[in-house]
Amino acid sequence: MKNPSRFVPALYIFFLMLPIYWLINMSFKTTNEILGSFSLWPREFTTENYVAIFTDPTWYMGYVNSLAYVSLNTVLSVSVALPAAYAFSRYRFLGDKHLFFWLLTNRMAPPAVFALPFFQLYSAVGLFDTYWAVALAHTLFNIPLAVWILEGFMSGVPKELDETAYVDGYSFPRFFVKIFIPTIAAGIGVAAFFCFMFSWVELLLAKTLTSVAAKPIAAVMTRTASTSGYELGLLAAAGTLTIIPGAFVIYFVRNYIARGFALGRV
Amino acid sequence: MSLELIDVSKRVGVEQHIYPTNLTLEAGGMNILLGTTLSGKTTLMQLMAGLDKLTTGSIRFNGEDVTRTAVQKRNVSMVYQQFINYPNFSVFENIASPLRVARMAEDEIKRRVCEMAELLKLSGMLDRRPSELSGGQQQRTAMARALVKDADLVLLDEPLANLDFKLREELRDELPRLFANRECVVVYATTEPVEALLFGGKTATLHKGRVTQFGPTGDVYRKPQDLVSAEVFSEPPINHAQVTKNGETLTLVSGASWSATGQAAALPDGTYTLGLRPHHVTPAQSGSQPVEVDGNVMVTELSGSESVVHFHLGGRTWVSQSHGIHPFEVGEQATLYADVSQAFYFDASGALIAG
Numbered sequence: 239m240k241n242p243s244r245f246v247p248a249l250y251i252f253f254l255m256l257p258i259y260w261l262i263n264m265s266f267k268t269t270n271e272i273l274g275s276f277s278l279w280p281r282e283f284t285t286e287n288y289v290a291i292f293t294d295p296t297w298y299m300g301y302v303n304s305l306a307y308v309s310l311n312t313v314l315s316v317s318v319a320l321p322a323a324y325a326f327s328r329y330r331f332l333g334d335k336h337l338f339f340w341l342l343t344n345r346m347a348p349p350a351v352f353a354l355p356f357f358q359l360y361s362a363v364g365l366f367d368t369y370w371a372v373a374l375a376h377t378l379f380n381i382p383l384a385v386w387i388l389e390g391f392m393s394g395v396p397k398e399l400d401e402t403a404y405v406d407g408y409s410f411p412r413f414f415v416k417i418f419i420p421t422i423a424a425g426i427g428v429a430a431f432f433c434f435m436f437s438w439v440e441l442l443l444a445k446t447l448t449s450v451a452a453k454p455i456a457a458v459m460t461r462t463a464s465t466s467g468y469e470l471g472l473l474a475a476a477g478t479l480t481i482i483p484g485a486f487v488i489y490f491v492r493n494y495i496a497r498g499f500a501l502g503r504v
Numbered sequence: 505m506s507l508e509l510i511d512v513s514k515r516v517g518v519e520q521h522i523y524p525t526n527l528t529l530e531a532g533g534m535n536i537l538l539g540t541t542l543s544g545k546t547t548l549m550q551l552m553a554g555l556d557k558l559t560t561g562s563i564r565f566n567g568e569d570v571t572r573t574a575v576q577k578r579n580v581s582m583v584y585q586q587f588i589n590y591p592n593f594s595v596f597e598n599i600a601s602p603l604r605v606a607r608m609a610e611d612e613i614k615r616r617v618c619e620m621a622e623l624l625k626l627s628g629m630l631d632r633r634p635s636e637l638s639g640g641q642q643q644r645t646a647m648a649r650a651l652v653k654d655a656d657l658v659l660l661d662e663p664l665a666n667l668d669f670k671l672r673e674e675l676r677d678e679l680p681r682l683f684a685n686r687e688c689v690v691v692y693a694t695t696e697p698v699e700a701l702l703f704g705g706k707t708a709t710l711h712k713g714r715v716t717q718f719g720p721t722g723d724v725y726r727k728p729q730d731l732v733s734a735e736v737f738s739e740p741p742i743n744h745a746q747v748t749k750n751g752e753t754l755t756l757v758s759g760a761s762w763s764a765t766g767q768a769a770a771l772p773d774g775t776y777t778l779g780l781r782p783h784h785v786t787p788a789q790s791g792s793q794p795v796e797v798d799g800n801v802m803v804t805e806l807s808g809s810e811s812v813v814h815f816h817l818g819g820r821t822w823v824s825q826s827h828g829i830h831p832f833e834v835g836e837q838a839t840l841y842a843d844v845s846q847a848f849y850f851d852a853s854g855a856l857i858a859g
Contacts, residue, residue: 420592
C-alpha cells in the first residue's frame, strides 16, 4: 500500500459506525439469538421487533409524544430567539455583553438542577404530563443556544441592509419578515436543528415532567424489563428508530452547519 | 429644493461625532462631503436621512421641519460603499422594492424598472440574484433602486470606493449624467479630492466631525479657508513648512528665500505657515516664481505619466508631483523648484491670510 495515511479515515469511520451497525444488527435478531450467540449478521432475520413497536400504542405513542414536544420546543425557541438575537446584534445597551454571556451560561447549567422546581411548579399550575411542560422546560437551554447561533448569523448581515430597507420605505416588522428573515434563513435552519437535537436527546427533564400522556420514547425504552429479563431485540429496534429523525433533519441542514462553524457559533 | 441643517450635532456618550453644523444643500449639481475616514461623513449622512437621531439642532427640507419625521416618510434614498441589495430578491424585485412599498401600479413599476435597468445597463440580468452579479453590477443595482423612486434627497456614501479601478472610472463618468435631469438634492461622500474636482458642484470639507469649509468646489480648492481644509482637499497631502517674513524677504525654514510678491507682500513681518500643493513643486523650473528647494529623497513613485517624490525639507516630508518620468535615487540630495507664487500663507491659528 502506497499511502498508509488513507487508512486513518477508513478506521475512523469503521469505529464510528460499528456501534450503529451493531444496534441495527441486533434490531433484526430475536432476543434469544442476541443473548445466546455472537453473530455478525442476523441468522434468523426477523422484523417482529419493529412490528411490535408499530402495533403497540404504548410504544409508538412514545415517538409521537417526543416529536410533539420537540417540534413545539423548536418553534417556540426559534421564534423567541429571533427578536432577542436581533437586539443583541443591532443595538448597544447597558450591560448587553454581560446579558449575552449570562444567557449562554444557562446552557451550561445541569438540567437536574431545574428538575425539581419545574416538577413542583408544573404540577401546581396543571402543566404536568403535557407536551407544553417539556417544551417549555427545554426552552431553558434551547433559547440561549438559538440566540447565540442567530446572533452570529445576524451580525454577518451588514446593518446597512436594514437602513436601506427603511430608506426604501419598509416599516420594521415588514422589513424583518420580508427581507431579514429570508436573508438569515440558513441561520434559522441551524438554530432549529440544534434545538431539535438537544430537545430530542434530553431525557431527565422529559422523564420527570411526564407520566403517561406525554411520555417520551426514551422513557418508554427504559421500561422494557419484563419477567423474562430485558427484551433486547425490541430495545435495539426502538433505538434504531430513535436515530432516524435526527439523521433526517441533519441531512437538510448539512450545508448550513458548515457555515455556522465558519462563523464560530456552532 | 433644499436641505438645511441648522446647528446639527451628534454625540454618543462622551464622543462628539459631529460638532454643531450649519449647511444648506441645494438641488442641481452634486454636494460633496470630502474628508478622510472617521471624519464624520457617514454620520452626517445618516442624520440627513433620518436614520439617526440628532443630539441638537434641526433639519429642514424645502423649509419644512423634518427633524422628527421617520426615515420611511422622507422620500430619501441611499447608496452605500458596500454593495447592499436584498439577497433573496431578484435584480428586478430589488429595483422595484421601493415602488412596491409605495403600492404603485404593476404596469408603472414595470415601466420604471425597465427604464432604470436600461439606463444602468442591467437589462439582461433582471432575473438574476444579486449574488450572481459582479461588484460593479451589484452597485448599479443599488444605484438603480436609489434612483427609481425619484427621491428628493439622494445620499451616496462612497459608492465607488469598493469597485476596482476600471469600473470606478466608468461609473464616475456616468454619475453626473444620471443626475442631470433630476430635481433632487444629491449628496456624495468621498475620501478622494480627485472625485470632488471631477464632479464639481459644491464641496464641504470635513475634519474630525467639523465642516471646515463649504462652497463651490473650485473655490474651496483654490481658496482654502484654513490649513485643515487645504489638507483635506489635497492628494497627495499639501506641503507645509514654516516661513519667516522680514521686510521684503520670505525665508523658508530650510533656508531658501525669495522676495514677497502679491498678497504676501502686504503681510506684516513674522512667522507663518506656507502651504504649497505637490504639483507646484517640480524637478524643473516652472510657474512664475520658482524657488530652489533642496531635500533628501525618501521615496519615489513612478506611474506611467507622472513622478511623485517624497523628500525631507526642514524636518517635514514634502511631496513633489510632476508630469513625465524623473528618476531620483533614494537618499540622493535633490534639487527641486517650488513655485511660490502659488503658495498659501496661514497664520498661527491656521487661517488663510494670503495666497
